[in-house]
Amino acid sequence: MTLRAEPIATRRLLLEPLRTGHAEPMAAVLADPALYDRIGGAPPTPADLRRRYTAMLAGPPGPDEAWLNWIITAPEPAGWVQATVRTAPEEAAPAPDRPSAALAWVVGTPWQGRGLASEAARATCAWLARNGVRCLTAAIAPGHTASERVARSCGMAPTAEHQQGERIWRLTAPGPHPPR
Template identity: 50%
Template structure:
């Protein structure tokens, strides 16, 4: 069972995963501005006001008391810029995860590093024992990220996406804070 209702920050070799705050909306709107990011997921680039409203809802948490919404922005430690996000919907010992890295930062291993770090962080601090993701069958880059995070494809499908699952090892990520984070 998860040990906190708010996500703790964590780090990987090159990234700081910071708990989501509405204040990140403007910078993240620029990170998420490329329409190519939405080819497999649908939708389109959000404007800063819409993204701020979404971040306010996400930061408030799930209305379901048995479910936690944990969201982080990814900051590249070397230059201090935000480059994407990771998220987890945690239900007891299981978590559904997702990741997005902005187009300018793709191809550098950030998504794989972030997904591995997220899975390890969920195991180490959240009591998670199974991690899952849903991936479009034509999205080879996300399949590679899932594989790097220790997930494998299953025969299950939802909304045209294949379910990938795994039991991640502990840990690669390191908590960078103690106690609950502010939202």
């Protein structure tokens, strides 16, 4: 798959394609242990992130998938948004020949409550739709109302599906969702 992350600008944000140089500032963004209450794990060190980012930038093992990662800057790094795009057919996808994407996002504690995750996710959804993605999903921990609001702002709705204890939210045949 040839899809690659490109810069995406919104009214308040710049979504910058991930690079290993983001490791140090993102370690500070992701330093609050409270971020890991629902998702598990612990704050990463800059070295952890450099290793992780190097692996992410190397790409997925198969040709039917693309890993797209952006750093949310507002104007300093404030979080990240990612999309795992697949061209392989999915059961629930309306058009198996069209790509689908699984979205995820994290905004650092000091930047939460400002709508940054929603704005970044909507901009990512619109970019993906312009690039042919026709089914978007997000896996959200039960009771994580902030992430549920982000998914709703993108036009997603909860499904009866679960993956590793998280509810799958879905939007089929997305259109452009302009950032607010």
